[in-house]
Amino acid sequence: MKGLKAFLLAGAMTVSVAGMTHAWAQVQKYSDVTEERLRSPEPRNWLMYRGTYDGQGYSPLDQINASNVADLVPVWTYSTGVTEGHQSPPIVNDGVMFISTPQAQVIALDAKTGETLWRYKRTLPEDLTQLHPTNRGVALLGDRLYVATTDCFLVALDAKTGKEIWAREVEDYRKGNYMTLEPLVAHGKILVGSSGGEYGIRGFAAAYDAKTGEPLWRTYTIPAPGEPGSNTWSGDTWKTGGGSIWITPTYDPETNTAYYGTGNAAPWMGDARPGDNLNTASVIAVDADTGKIKASHQYHWNDSWDWDEVDPPMLVDINRNGHAIKAMVHPGRNGYLWTLERKPNEIDFVSGVPFVRNNVITKVDPETGRPTYDESRKPHLDARVEFCPSLWGGKDWPPAAYSKKTGMIYVPANENLCGSLSGHKMDYVPGQLFLGAGLEDIGLTLYPGADHVGELQAWDLSTNKKVWSYPFPKSQLWGPVLATGGDVVFMGGTNDRMFRAFDAKSGKLLWSQKLNSGVTGVPSTFEVDGTQYIAVQAGWGVDAQRMQDSLAKVSADWQGGTVPQGGVVWVFALRNKNPAQ
Amino acid sequence: MNEASDLKCSGVGRRALLAGAAALMPAGAALAQQPPAPKNMRPQEGDLLVRVSGEGAGEPVKLDSLVINAPQILAWPKDKASGTVRDGSRLNQVLLMRFDPATLDEETREHAADGAVAYGATCPHAQCxxxxxxxxxxxxxxxxxxxxxDPRAAGKVTGGPAPRRLTPLPIRLDAGEGVLIVAHPxxxxxxLSAT
Structure with a gap:
C-alpha cells in the first residue's frame, strides 16, 4: 500500500479502496488483454464496446435463455453518483468490470460482487461546455485501459490501480472538439475521433501509440482542397463542415481496416454548403496503421436534416439470394437499412430499404446506392420544411445487434415521427454552436394516427425482410441492443425506465424490470465462476431526454414527463444462480 | 484552472512534481495563492462589455444598440485600463438584453441600467x-x-434541469460614452465552477 499512499499524496484523482481482500485479489490476478484475445474474445468476457470487433453486440453465452429468462433477478447494483446519460457498456475482463460515466469517470468493480476496486475522476476544465455529457466506454490492452474525454484528451490508466499513465490532448476543447467514443485498440494503436460537428469542427479520426501516447496519424473526414472529394465542398465551407466521429469504429483484423461512421455536415442547412459534402453521413474505411482512407460510402449527400450516420456498420457474413457477402450493415438515422459489401479497397452498395416512414428519399440508385430526394422535403435557408423521419431519425446512435443464431438484426427504431426545420445563415465563432438553426426552428410532430413511436424491429438479413417488431405506444426508443446465444434480446431505452428481454425468434416480451432511471447504456453479458450475468447502466439523459421534452409538447398524454436521472450499474443473474443466495 | 489542459501531455513526471510540492506546503496552498491571469478573471467592476461576434464584434456595447425585448447578445468583459479582453475562460461570457424597466422585478431593476440587464451566459447545468x-x-x-x-426576475429558473438561476451581473451606464459598464462582480x- 506504500505506493498507493504516495499516489494519493500526489493529488491524483484516483480513489482506491482496494484494501478489501477479495477485491484486491481480483486486481492482482488481472488478466492481460492481448490483441489475440481482442480478435477472439472468450465468451465469458466483454472486452470492448460491442463485445467483438465486428460490432455485432452478440454473446454466445446461453445459460440465460428464452426458456428461463423470466427468472432473472438483480444480483447487485452500484450508484455512480453521476447524473446525465450513462451510455457505456460494462466492460468485463475475467471478473473485473470497468464502467465509465459522464465527466469521464472510470470505475473498476469486482464483477461478481460489485465491490469497488478503484475510481478515476478527471479534473475537467472549469469552462468546459458539455452538450453531450456522456462517455461510451473504456478500451483495454495489456494491463492498461484507455478513455477518451469530453475535454478532448485520450487518457491511459493502469487497469489494476486506476493510476493515470499519460493524458494526451487530442484537440483544443475550446474550439468545440470533444470525445465521447470508446477508443478502438488495433495493431498497438489506440484509435479515436472527435465529436463537435454542432460547433462547426472539421471532424477527424486519429491514432495514438498505446505505450507512449505519441500521435501517429490524423485523418480528417472532410477533404482539404486538392484531396479526393474536395470538389464536393464550396469555398471555405469544408473548414467548418462537421463530419464528427462519435462511436467506436468496427474493425476487420484481416485487412486491418477500421470502419468509422461519420456525422452530419455543418451547419444544418445544406444550401449553406452546396455539394455532396464528402465524407459526412458516410462510412469511411481507414487503414489502422496509416490512417489512409481506403474506401468510403456516403449514405446520403448534402445532409440537411441533422441525420448523422455515426453508428458504424456492423460486419456480418451473410448469404443473400444465394450469394455469400462479406457485408456491412447499417440501420441509418436516415431511416434506411443499408447493406454494403466490403472488399479490400472498396465498398460496394448492395441494398437500401426503409425501416421507418421516410418521405424524403424517393429512389435509391440500384448500382451506387445514391438516394434521390423529394426536394420539397429538403430543408433550406429561410424556409420551414417538413419531413419524415424527424431530425433524430429512424435510429440515432444506439447500436443494433445481430444474432449469429437467428441471422437477424435487432434495430431500436423510432417510427411515426416527423419534423420540420428552418435555418438561417450564421457567423462561425469557434467553440459556439454552429447549427444555423435555433429552438424555434426545430419542429417535431407525430404522424397522423400514430399508435406508437419506439419500435424494436427484427430483420432477417438473408431475405432483407422484417420478421417481427415490438411497438412502444407511449415511448420513444433509445436503447442499445444485446443479442445472446440463449436466443434472448436485451434492451432498455424507453421512458418508463424498463429494461426488457425479448424472444429473439418471435419478439415476445419474456421479462422486464423497472430500474432507477431510463436505460440508454449498452448492455453486456459475462460469466464468472459458472454464472452468466447481464449488466447494464441505467442513467437517462442527453438526447433521449431532449426528445422526451419535445414529445411532451406535441402530445398532452405523453408518458413520463421528466425521466429521473442518476447512474446505476445493474447486474442480473438467474434466481438459482444468484451467488448472494 | 484545469491542470491537465495546460499541458499537452501530463504524466508521471508532472505527478511527481506535484507530490514534491504537496510535501513542502499545506495542501492546496500552492494553487490557491495563484491569482488568475487578467484574461481569465471574471468580470470586474469598471469593465467594459464588448460584443463577441457579428457586426461590431470587439466593440463596447452601447445602451442604445440594445433593442427592447430583442434576443440576447453575447459579450466579453474587457479591462478598460489594459485593454485585456477576459476571454480566457468561457465562464466569463455575459449575455445582455434590454426591457421596459417597468417589467423588471425589484432585484433585477436594482442591477439594471435603464432596462438593460446582464447575466453570466453560462447555464449552471452543463455550462452551455x-x-x-x-x-x-x-x-x-x-x-x-x-x-x-426569466431575465426579468433575476435569472430565476422556469424550466429544465438547471439547478439554480442564471448568475446576475450588475451593470451601469457610462453616461458620457453611452456604453454599459460592469457595476459589481x-x-x-x-x-459549475467554484467562483
Whole structure:
C-alpha cells in the first residue's frame, strides 16, 4: 500500500479502496488483454464496446435463455453518483468490470460482487461546455485501459490501480472538439475521433501509440482542397463542415481496416454548403496503421436534416439470394437499412430499404446506392420544411445487434415521427454552436394516427425482410441492443425506465424490470465462476431526454414527463444462480 | 484552472512534481495563492462589455444598440485600463438584453441600467452558453438541455434541469460614452465552477 499512499499524496484523482481482500485479489490476478484475445474474445468476457470487433453486440453465452429468462433477478447494483446519460457498456475482463460515466469517470468493480476496486475522476476544465455529457466506454490492452474525454484528451490508466499513465490532448476543447467514443485498440494503436460537428469542427479520426501516447496519424473526414472529394465542398465551407466521429469504429483484423461512421455536415442547412459534402453521413474505411482512407460510402449527400450516420456498420457474413457477402450493415438515422459489401479497397452498395416512414428519399440508385430526394422535403435557408423521419431519425446512435443464431438484426427504431426545420445563415465563432438553426426552428410532430413511436424491429438479413417488431405506444426508443446465444434480446431505452428481454425468434416480451432511471447504456453479458450475468447502466439523459421534452409538447398524454436521472450499474443473474443466495 | 489542459501531455513526471510540492506546503496552498491571469478573471467592476461576434464584434456595447425585448447578445468583459479582453475562460461570457424597466422585478431593476440587464451566459447545468430567447414566453432558453430562465426576475429558473438561476451581473451606464459598464462582480458563482 506504500505506493498507493504516495499516489494519493500526489493529488491524483484516483480513489482506491482496494484494501478489501477479495477485491484486491481480483486486481492482482488481472488478466492481460492481448490483441489475440481482442480478435477472439472468450465468451465469458466483454472486452470492448460491442463485445467483438465486428460490432455485432452478440454473446454466445446461453445459460440465460428464452426458456428461463423470466427468472432473472438483480444480483447487485452500484450508484455512480453521476447524473446525465450513462451510455457505456460494462466492460468485463475475467471478473473485473470497468464502467465509465459522464465527466469521464472510470470505475473498476469486482464483477461478481460489485465491490469497488478503484475510481478515476478527471479534473475537467472549469469552462468546459458539455452538450453531450456522456462517455461510451473504456478500451483495454495489456494491463492498461484507455478513455477518451469530453475535454478532448485520450487518457491511459493502469487497469489494476486506476493510476493515470499519460493524458494526451487530442484537440483544443475550446474550439468545440470533444470525445465521447470508446477508443478502438488495433495493431498497438489506440484509435479515436472527435465529436463537435454542432460547433462547426472539421471532424477527424486519429491514432495514438498505446505505450507512449505519441500521435501517429490524423485523418480528417472532410477533404482539404486538392484531396479526393474536395470538389464536393464550396469555398471555405469544408473548414467548418462537421463530419464528427462519435462511436467506436468496427474493425476487420484481416485487412486491418477500421470502419468509422461519420456525422452530419455543418451547419444544418445544406444550401449553406452546396455539394455532396464528402465524407459526412458516410462510412469511411481507414487503414489502422496509416490512417489512409481506403474506401468510403456516403449514405446520403448534402445532409440537411441533422441525420448523422455515426453508428458504424456492423460486419456480418451473410448469404443473400444465394450469394455469400462479406457485408456491412447499417440501420441509418436516415431511416434506411443499408447493406454494403466490403472488399479490400472498396465498398460496394448492395441494398437500401426503409425501416421507418421516410418521405424524403424517393429512389435509391440500384448500382451506387445514391438516394434521390423529394426536394420539397429538403430543408433550406429561410424556409420551414417538413419531413419524415424527424431530425433524430429512424435510429440515432444506439447500436443494433445481430444474432449469429437467428441471422437477424435487432434495430431500436423510432417510427411515426416527423419534423420540420428552418435555418438561417450564421457567423462561425469557434467553440459556439454552429447549427444555423435555433429552438424555434426545430419542429417535431407525430404522424397522423400514430399508435406508437419506439419500435424494436427484427430483420432477417438473408431475405432483407422484417420478421417481427415490438411497438412502444407511449415511448420513444433509445436503447442499445444485446443479442445472446440463449436466443434472448436485451434492451432498455424507453421512458418508463424498463429494461426488457425479448424472444429473439418471435419478439415476445419474456421479462422486464423497472430500474432507477431510463436505460440508454449498452448492455453486456459475462460469466464468472459458472454464472452468466447481464449488466447494464441505467442513467437517462442527453438526447433521449431532449426528445422526451419535445414529445411532451406535441402530445398532452405523453408518458413520463421528466425521466429521473442518476447512474446505476445493474447486474442480473438467474434466481438459482444468484451467488448472494 | 484545469491542470491537465495546460499541458499537452501530463504524466508521471508532472505527478511527481506535484507530490514534491504537496510535501513542502499545506495542501492546496500552492494553487490557491495563484491569482488568475487578467484574461481569465471574471468580470470586474469598471469593465467594459464588448460584443463577441457579428457586426461590431470587439466593440463596447452601447445602451442604445440594445433593442427592447430583442434576443440576447453575447459579450466579453474587457479591462478598460489594459485593454485585456477576459476571454480566457468561457465562464466569463455575459449575455445582455434590454426591457421596459417597468417589467423588471425589484432585484433585477436594482442591477439594471435603464432596462438593460446582464447575466453570466453560462447555464449552471452543463455550462452551455444560453443563446436562445423564447419571446412568446419571455424566457431565456439553453439549447443544450432545455433549461429556461426569466431575465426579468433575476435569472430565476422556469424550466429544465438547471439547478439554480442564471448568475446576475450588475451593470451601469457610462453616461458620457453611452456604453454599459460592469457595476459589481457576478452575484454568485457561474456554471459549475467554484467562483
Amino acid at each position: 452558453p444560453v443563446t436562445e430567447y423564447r419571446k412568446d414566453l419571455g424566457v431565456l432558453h439553453c439549447p443544450c438541455h432545455n433549461s429556461e430562465f 457576478f452575484l454568485g458563482k457561474v456554471g
